[in-house]
Amino acid sequence: MKNKNLYNYILGIADNSLILGQRLGELCGHGPSLETDIACTNMSLDLLGQVRSYYQYAAKIAEDGRTEDDIAMLRKEREYFNVLLVEQPNTDFGYTMARQFLFDVYHFLMLTELEKSTDLNLSAIAKKSIKEVSYHKRFSSDWIKRLGDGTEESHSRIQTAINDLWTYTDELFHQTEADKVMVAEGVGVDVTKLKDAYYEEVNAILEEATLSVPESKYFQKGGKQGIHTEHMGYLLADLQYMQRTYPNMEW
Amino acid sequence: MSNKKNWPLWEVFVRSKNGLEHRHFGSLHAADAEMALENARDVYTRRNEGVSIWVVESKHITASNPEHNGELFEPAQDKVYRHPTFYDLPDDVKHM
Amino acid sequence: MSEEQIKNLEEQFEARIARDEKIEPKDWMPEKYRQTHIRQISQHAHSEIVGMLPEGNWITRAPSLRRKVALLAKVQDEAGHGLYLYSACETLGISRDELYEQLHSGKAKYSSIFNYPTVTWADIGAIGWLVDGAAIINQVPLCSTSFGPYARAMVRVCKEESFHQRQGYEIMLKLCNGTPEQKEMAQDALNRWWWPSLMMLGPTDDMSVHTEQSMKWKLKRKTNDELRQQFIDQTVPQADILGLTIPDSDLKWNEERQSYDFGEIDWDEFWQVVKGHGPMNNARMKARVGAWERGEWVRDAAMAHAEKQQERKNKQVV
Numbered sequence: 001m002k003n004k005n006l007y008n009y010i011l012g013i014a015d016n017s018l019i020l021g022q023r024l025g026e027l028c029g030h031g032p033s034l035e036t037d038i039a040c041t042n043m044s045l046d047l048l049g050q051v052r053s054y055y056q057y058a059a060k061i062a063e064d065g066r067t068e069d070d071i072a073m074l075r076k077e078r079e080y081f082n083v084l085l086v087e088q089p090n091t092d093f094g095y096t097m098a099r100q101f102l103f104d105v106y107h108f109l110m111l112t113e114l115e116k117s118t119d120l121n122l123s124a125i126a127k128k129s130i131k132e133v134s135y136h137k138r139f140s141s142d143w144i145k146r147l148g149d150g151t152e153e154s155h156s157r158i159q160t161a162i163n164d165l166w167t168y169t170d171e172l173f174h175q176t177e178a179d180k181v182m183v184a185e186g187v188g189v190d191v192t193k194l195k196d197a198y199y200e201e202v203n204a205i206l207e208e209a210t211l212s213v214p215e216s217k218y219f220q221k222g223g224k225q226g227i228h229t230e231h232m233g234y235l236l237a238d239l240q241y242m243q244r245t246y247p248n249m250e251w
Numbered sequence: 252m253s254n255k256k257n258w259p260l261w262e263v264f265v266r267s268k269n270g271l272e273h274r275h276f277g278s279l280h281a282a283d284a285e286m287a288l289e290n291a292r293d294v295y296t297r298r299n300e301g302v303s304i305w306v307v308e309s310k311h312i313t314a315s316n317p318e319h320n321g322e323l324f325e326p327a328q329d330k331v332y333r334h335p336t337f338y339d340l341p342d343d344v345k346h347m
Numbered sequence: 348m349s350e351e352q353i354k355n356l357e358e359q360f361e362a363r364i365a366r367d368e369k370i371e372p373k374d375w376m377p378e379k380y381r382q383t384h385i386r387q388i389s390q391h392a393h394s395e396i397v398g399m400l401p402e403g404n405w406i407t408r409a410p411s412l413r414r415k416v417a418l419l420a421k422v423q424d425e426a427g428h429g430l431y432l433y434s435a436c437e438t439l440g441i442s443r444d445e446l447y448e449q450l451h452s453g454k455a456k457y458s459s460i461f462n463y464p465t466v467t468w469a470d471i472g473a474i475g476w477l478v479d480g481a482a483i484i485n486q487v488p489l490c491s492t493s494f495g496p497y498a499r500a501m502v503r504v505c506k507e508e509s510f511h512q513r514q515g516y517e518i519m520l521k522l523c524n525g526t527p528e529q530k531e532m533a534q535d536a537l538n539r540w541w542w543p544s545l546m547m548l549g550p551t552d553d554m555s556v557h558t559e560q561s562m563k564w565k566l567k568r569k570t571n572d573e574l575r576q577q578f579i580d581q582t583v584p585q586a587d588i589l590g591l592t593i594p595d596s597d598l599k600w601n602e603e604r605q606s607y608d609f610g611e612i613d614w615d616e617f618w619q620v621v622k623g624h625g626p627m628n629n630a631r632m633k634a635r636v637g638a639w640e641r642g643e644w645v646r647d648a649a650m651a652h653a654e655k656q657q658e659r660k661n662k663q664v665v
Contacts, residue, residue, distance in 0.1 A: 025406045025415070028422050029399035030634065032642025033258065034430045035279055035290040041423040042293050048416050055412070069411045093645045139289055146282070149655060150648025157644065242410035242468055249525055251410035251468070251518075256650050257444045260437065277500075278434040280443060282649035283656060294427055298507070317374045 007061045008081065008178035009188055010122070011071070012224060013114075014054030015082035018072060019232075020103060021047035022239055023090060032093055039139060043100070046132040053125045073243040077236055078226035081176070085168035087223070087232045091161070094147060094154070098161035101140035105201050106172045106194065107133045113189040122187065141205050148209025155210065162206065163214045170219035172198070259308055261287040263295050266303035273305050281306075364564060369495040372438035380564065383557070384494050385439050386455075387566055389446045392432035393457035395425045397450075397631050401465040402474060410468055417514050418471060424511070428504045435496035451636045453623065460547045462625030469522055469529075469536035475515015476585070477537075477544040481578050483512060485548065488568035516585065523589045530590070537586065538594045545609075546617045548575040554614075579607050 001007055024044035031037030055068035062071070085103055090096045111133055114126035147158035173195040175183070182188025203213045222228065242251065258280040264273035276295045281287035287306040295301065315323055331337045340347060348356075357377050363370065370376055399422050406422065409415035433443045449455035460478055465471065486508070489501040522533040549555060549571035561567040569577070579598075586593050597610030619625065 022407060025419055028406055028419060029396075029403035029426070030638040030641075032638070032645035033280065034396065034426050034433075035281060035286075035294060036642075036645070038297075038423055038426050038430070039289065039293045041419055041426070042297070045416055045419055045423070048412060048419070052412050052416075069413075072412055093642065135292075142285060142289070146286075146649045146652040147645070150650075150652040151644070153644050154648030154651075238407040241408040246410075246526075246528065249410075249529055251414055251521055251525075256654075257442065258646060258650060260434075277431055277503075278437070279430060282646075283653035286649065286653075294430055297423070297427065314373060317371070 001062055001064065003061055005178045005181040006119070006187065007058055008176070009182045010054050010058045010061070012081040012176060012178060013110075014051050014058065015080050016086050016103070016107070017047040017054070018051045019080070019082040019235065020086040020099075021045075021051060022235060023086065023088075023099075024096075027090055027096065036093075040096070043136050043139070046129075046136065050125065050129045050132070053128075057121050057125070069243070073240045077228055077232055080228070080232070080236070081224050081226060083168065083171045084220055084223040084229050085165060085172065087229060087235055088165060088168065089231050092157065094157040094161040095165065097140050097143040097147065098158060098165050100136065101144050101205070102162075102165055102169055102202065103172075104133060104137035104140050105205075106169075106198055108137050109194045109197055109201075110189050110191065113194070117188070118186040144205055144211070145209040148206070148211045158209070159211050162211060163216075166214040166216060167218060167220050169198075169202075171221040171223060174221060174224055176224050258282050259310065261291070261306045262309050262312060263287075263291040264305040264307075265291075265295055265301040267300055268302055273303065276300075278309060284308075361563070364493045367491075368493075369498065370493050371495045379560075380494075381439050383560065383564070383566070384497065385436055385441055387561075388432055388436040388439075388494075388497055388500075389441075389449065390456050390458075392429045392436060392446065393450045393455055394461065395429035395432060397457045397461045397635060398478075399425045399429075400631055400634050401461055401463070401627070402471060404465050405468060405471050408468070409471075414518070421475070421511050421514055424507050428500075428507070431500040431503055432497075435494075435500040438496045447639060451632070451639065453632065456621070458547060459617065459620040459625060460543050462620050462627045462631060463539070463543050464627050467532050467536060469519070469532040470540065472515050472518030472522060472533065473536035473540040475511055475513075476519050477515075477540050477582065478547065479508065479512040479515055480582060481544050481547045481574075483508060484574050484578050489566070491565065493565040519589055519591075523591065533589065534591050537591050541594050542612065542616075543620075545575055545578070545612055546614075546620075548578060550614070550617070551612075576606055579609055583607055 021044045024040050024047070028037065028041050028044070031040055051072065052068055055071045058071055059066055059068055066074075083103075085099060088095065088099055108130070111126045111130045115123055115130060117123045117126065144158065144162075147154040149155070173191050175190070175192055179188055179191065183190045206213050220229075259282075260278055261281055262278050263276045265276045266273045276291075279287065279290050279294055281290050284306060287308075288304060291304045291306055292301075296304070327333075356375055360370075360375065360377060360380070370380070402418060402422050402425075406415065406418055409418050433446060436446060437443060446455070450457070465474070483505070486501055486505055490498055490505055492498045492501065519533050519536075522529040552558060552570045552572045555571050558567060558570055562570075583593060583598070595610045597608065599608055600606075601608045620628065623629075
């Protein structure tokens, strides 16, 4: 592969959308109301649409005959570079919205920068995705506020979810080797620079939602290096089931 | 079942493209106006059907009673002078 | 109102329907018309949302990204269709929560076909091809049914559903043009879904209790047996294109009738499933009730927040 760094860089972005899209897909038909169900499915569809654009581009760069589906479904767990945050399970609607919100704020900031990329493919994907993600962010922020302000039960549930997922937020701003090279080339986004804006925005929404900002300073990392939480294997077992059970077939 | 209040019903009006009026598309449930708008977007414009959405809580709509249709609408039927065809003009008069 | 007055109103009402006029929610209607429509529209709505479950079962395992987004969009459409239909039903003076309550308590029925399991990917193809195919046959005539909100909901549903059956057939086509193992998977799915699909069009005419009245109100345009025949006649050639065999040894073309003759349907199985003892009745209900109960705190929270916001607004005004 001529440009392994660009390839890895794309996967780092795309895998987040794939895994989060997969998680949201699990919920289809099981949401708290028909309307919320439809909304969550829309977000899943947006994310998977983005994923296809990224992987199709990655497949072109890889030049080894692999398709978007091979890339999406036929890697080993260690070869997925998504952050730990997005693979966390749908414990309840609070966790689903907290995960979404904590990712959306980052995602929006990242895409806004990616749109300026010197890589025209990435810039174009970012440009299209920003509008989708802007909506996701509005949707999840609104729900954080509703659940925070709503009832005693919802307040406590969403606070627990935020507390539990907080430990995965710092990883969003870690740079990988591929990141560093791509930033230097003007292709990639320097995620370290997004951190302050991220926490400022997240904290403001939490405050509006009458939630407290977790004080924990202990963070988890590893996803970007392919070292995932225990949840990931099960998620991949589902995602890869058909491709693994019936290799080399077209669907 | 919860004895608390359920999400109220909202009516959704969508302008399908600029220049057209908003048209009643259907209804949905939502806890508040923002949610109603978001839900309307996801439910009624999934296939690119709209450029603008109005939502109004159903209880705020006052509807005419079909039993009064006679007195409401029939009196307009014989007011034919409101229509251009009521007026006789010679065929030679154009553009009128 | 005196009995005679009611009879008079009923006659006028039936005359309106006979003239192809639409009935709107606020119009006077016989109580039986209201109840029949609540029953049928809500059953239809319930079928849409219970129908999300067997297909939803394969969203996370769809074999390609293209298939995954198509399936997600399809299942999402079903949620939308359920929503349109619940809304139409609500115009008759019953709330969605009450309708859910009827579903969850087992009082309301939904299409029995969804009480069969989806055990392979080919089942997603078979459902799209056969179940949606049978549904379309049922639904298209409803676009001109007498009750306005139902007819309008059906116009929207039919328009959106046009991709569903194609999606399913394309899955089958791909399997049948694939490896022998894939083709076998497709045949296996057809074997399991064929008879339930025929049953889906309802009991035979001599067993069907609602037909005559439903015809008059344009809730039905053709009898169950006519619809079933139509379905078989249009589906057999589609199976031929796939190179699949319909699992009915009695199936053969009747030159005289210009239709297919077909074998005996196992109505005992049909009634067993209708009465709640199909392979997945229990699991489907548990999934619906579970989702509703797990969502209760969320719905309550949203309502509580909305009320607090309203109070805050009111205070600002003062």
